[in-house]
Every structure is written in structure tokens, then in C-alpha cells.
Amino acid sequence: MRGRGPWWHDRFQEYGWRITPSREIIMDVLHNTKEHINASDIYIKAHAMNPAIGLTTVYRTLEMLEKTGMVQKFDFGDGMARYELINNPGAKDHHHHLICMNCKRIIDYTEFIDDEIDFIEKTQSKLSKKYNFKIAGHMINFYGLCEQCSKAMA
Amino acid sequence: MRGRGPWWHDRFQEYGWRITPSREIIMDVLHNTKEHINASDIYIKAHAMNPAIGLTTVYRTLEMLEKTGMVQKFDFGDGMARYELINNPGAKDHHHHLICMNCKRIIDYTEFIDDEIDFIEKTQSKLSKKYNFKIAGHMINFYGLCEQCSKAMA
DNA sequence: TTTATTATTGAAAATGGTTTTCATTTGCAA
DNA sequence: TTGCAAATGAAAACCATTTTCAATAATAAA
Incomplete structure (x- = not known):
């Protein structure tokens, strides 16, 4: 069946x-x-x-x-x-995040994903070997102040 | 003063x-x-x-x-x-995370951080330029199943 | 197909981390 | 020293998530 x-x-x-x-x-x-x-x-x-x-x-x-x-x-x-x-299969392309610590705005970026794949795959295989961890996904976030918030604070 | x-x-x-x-x-x-x-x-x-x-x-x-x-x-x-x-200055060395989706255990790893620095710095400067974002920090998490949980599920 | 078992369900209540309210206190500029 | 806005703690409110519980329904077995 x-x-x-x-x-x-x-x-x-x-x-x-x-x-x-x-x-x-x-x-x-x-x-x-x-x-x-x-x-x-x-x-x-x-x-x-x-x-x-x-x-x-x-x-x-x-x-x-x-x-x-x-x-x-x-x-x-x-x-x-x-x-x-x-x-x-229908999902948005894989992306990472830029998060404003002040206003909580979340920017999804995809621009540099290609450069990141190599790094992630290497790290992933080393980690799963060392810790016997079955890795299913990852999350990369950068935290900071967005354009508006850093202007508002100046 | x-x-x-x-x-x-x-x-x-x-x-x-x-x-x-x-x-x-x-x-x-x-x-x-x-x-x-x-x-x-x-x-x-x-x-x-x-x-x-x-x-x-x-x-x-x-x-x-x-x-x-x-x-x-x-x-x-x-x-x-x-x-x-x-x-x-007194903080633990910078680390990233391995998170078990089943038992929520969090493993801090520092092993491969050196390899990651280059990647992070490059990405960070590209991102802050493109989005006018002042980046203060980042977080990298890998999600999966830890050794115990994947055994328990088999 | 029918039945028995047991997982799954929704509503309502409980939980628990976090935020708001409010009357009081306090840092600090004038 | 003084005036006042900022900061405070206690208690209440908030709100996403989890638990409880009695009823229901999916599946395996007969």
C-alpha cells in the first residue's frame, strides 16, 4: 500500500x-x-x-x-x-536571518548562501562524526541594528 | 571624568x-x-x-x-x-550550538570555530554593506538528534 | 465486518516566562 | 539643595504553550 x-x-x-x-x-x-x-x-x-x-x-x-x-x-x-x-519541496529557498535587536525586524537573506554551503557541509560532517549527532537542519542568525534603528539612535 | x-x-x-x-x-x-x-x-x-x-x-x-x-x-x-x-572579556570562548530536537539538550562546541571565522567575517561585511545593518553578533545552531535520542528511536 | 483497544481529540483550565501597571523612591542636572 | 523625570518593586495582567479529562475515532484483531 x-x-x-x-x-x-x-x-x-x-x-x-x-x-x-x-x-x-x-x-x-x-x-x-x-x-x-x-x-x-x-x-x-x-x-x-x-x-x-x-x-x-x-x-x-x-x-x-x-x-x-x-x-x-x-x-x-x-x-x-x-x-x-x-x-x-515547495518551500522558499533556504535562507538565513538578519535580526534587529531593537525593533525585532527579521530580514531573510539568500544572497550569500552559495558561499555558505561549503562551510556548512564541512562543519556539519565534522560535528556529526564527533558528537554522533544526526543533523537535520541549521540556523544562522546575525544580530545587530537595522538601518532605521541605528539612525534613530544616533 | x-x-x-x-x-x-x-x-x-x-x-x-x-x-x-x-x-x-x-x-x-x-x-x-x-x-x-x-x-x-x-x-x-x-x-x-x-x-x-x-x-x-x-x-x-x-x-x-x-x-x-x-x-x-x-x-x-x-x-x-x-x-x-x-x-x-571574561566570557567563555565563543561557541556555536548543536541542539537535539527531541530532548532539547544543547551542546556548545568550539572545535571548528577557527574555520568559521573567515566565513563569518566575510558574510558579515557583505551583509552589513548590503543591508546597512550594524552587526553585533551572530548565532549558529545545528539541529538534529543526539546520540541517545537517535538510538532510542531506532 | 465487527469489535476492542488505545491513540487522538477539543475545550477549558493551568502553567510559567515575561510585561504592564501603579504608587513610591531615587539619580542627577540645575 | 531641590525638582522632576527616570527607575523601582510588588502585584496583576498577559499570552504562548501545555496539561487535564472525558469523549471520540483510527486501527488491529477477531
Whole structure:
């Protein structure tokens, strides 16, 4: 019966998780979201598709997905976590972040990613060897003051 | 009158902040903490030195420090933020993180930092030029499953 | 197919880190 | 020394997330 449903059905079965309407919709929302999205926005979208879905289930599903490495959780320090499907074919190109410590603005940049790949792959393989760590993703953030905020402070 | 008090007195005056006993102690705690520390632990240490200090003041001071780039705020997604003085002479050597998505264990690694410096400096100068961003610090995290958790899941 | 088991569910309550309120105190410029 | 805005602590509010609990539904077994 493989290959009949969406790609993630196999992953769910592998972990012994049941395939339920709520989970189908949450996966659908994640799959169709190009950037990192917070739990509340997932809930709003999922709830619009099926009002029976509760926020609790969103949180519970995200926790499962995160713990098995299907989803990456981001915490930029602005009070709510954001989530993104790992290896999502429809996702926005991989990017890193520039975060303003004053106004909390987050700039996603992709410009220099190519230069970074070499570095990341090297580091990743050294780390996973040394610490026996199965690395699924990474996050690179630069912190500072954005143009507006550094002007405002001058 | 420069150079009389601790190094950060100048920074405070520059921003028009008053120098108060609470702030002196909080700066002292931050200065004498080698790793990232959470607000509650800062409060415990500060409160031991002077019971008049409240948790509220700890949070307020950290917010000020973060917004002006004197402190870097870290959020590893385990429910509480951590803080570290930027350019703290007494600090632990700069390090990056390996975070287990399942058990939330955080491994600080320093092994390959030298290889990373070149990459970071290059990226940093390109980014600050392109986005007019004053970069004060960065964070590099790798996410995955630690040895114990990946064994437990097999 | 039917049934039994057990995971999953949503609503509501609880949790806990962080922020706000507010009346009081205090640093510091004049 | 004085005046006043900034800073303070305690308590309350806030709010994202987690837990509780009784009801429901997915799946394996019969």
C-alpha cells in the first residue's frame, strides 16, 4: 500500500502515528506555506479548512513533527515560535536571518548562501562524526541594528 | 571624568541611562557569568547580592541592554530566553550550538570555530554593506538528534 | 465486518516566562 | 539643595504553550 497517499503517510506509519483529518490538514498547511509560520497562523488556516480542528492539536502535532525532525522550530525571541517543514519541496529557498535587536525586524537573506554551503557541509560532517549527532537542519542568525534603528539612535 | 568607573558606565551615560545599584549588580552578574544565563538565574544571583532587587528590574535592564546591542539574547526554544554580554572579556570562548530536537539538550562546541571565522567575517561585511545593518553578533545552531535520542528511536 | 483497544481529540483550565501597571523612591542636572 | 523625570518593586495582567479529562475515532484483531 505504499505510494498511495501523500509522502508523509509513510513517515507517520513508520512512527506508529495515526493518520487523522486534523493531521492531514496541518501537514497540508505546512506544505503550502513557503516561510516559517507560527502555531496561531497554522491554526487559523487549518481551522478555515475544517472548524473542528483545535489549537491544541496544532501544538501537539508540531511537537511530534519537531521531535522526529520533520519540522524545524525557530525561535527568534519575539515571543512565539515558528515552524517550517524540513526538505519541503515547495518551500522558499533556504535562507538565513538578519535580526534587529531593537525593533525585532527579521530580514531573510539568500544572497550569500552559495558561499555558505561549503562551510556548512564541512562543519556539519565534522560535528556529526564527533558528537554522533544526526543533523537535520541549521540556523544562522546575525544580530545587530537595522538601518532605521541605528539612525534613530544616533 | 572618563575611565573612573567600570567600562560600561560610559555606555550608560551615552544612552542617558542612570547608574543605579540594581543596574550595577546586574552588570556585575552578567560580567561574571561565562555562559548564557537566563533571567531567573540572573535574578537569583543579583538578589543574593542585594535582596532589594526585583525580577522586574532584571527583565527591564536586559531589554535595554539587548536593544542597544550590549547583550545578545538567545532563544533555543525551550521556554526561556538566555542572555550574554557581547564582547565580555571574561566570557567563555565563543561557541556555536548543536541542539537535539527531541530532548532539547544543547551542546556548545568550539572545535571548528577557527574555520568559521573567515566565513563569518566575510558574510558579515557583505551583509552589513548590503543591508546597512550594524552587526553585533551572530548565532549558529545545528539541529538534529543526539546520540541517545537517535538510538532510542531506532 | 465487527469489535476492542488505545491513540487522538477539543475545550477549558493551568502553567510559567515575561510585561504592564501603579504608587513610591531615587539619580542627577540645575 | 531641590525638582522632576527616570527607575523601582510588588502585584496583576498577559499570552504562548501545555496539561487535564472525558469523549471520540483510527486501527488491529477477531
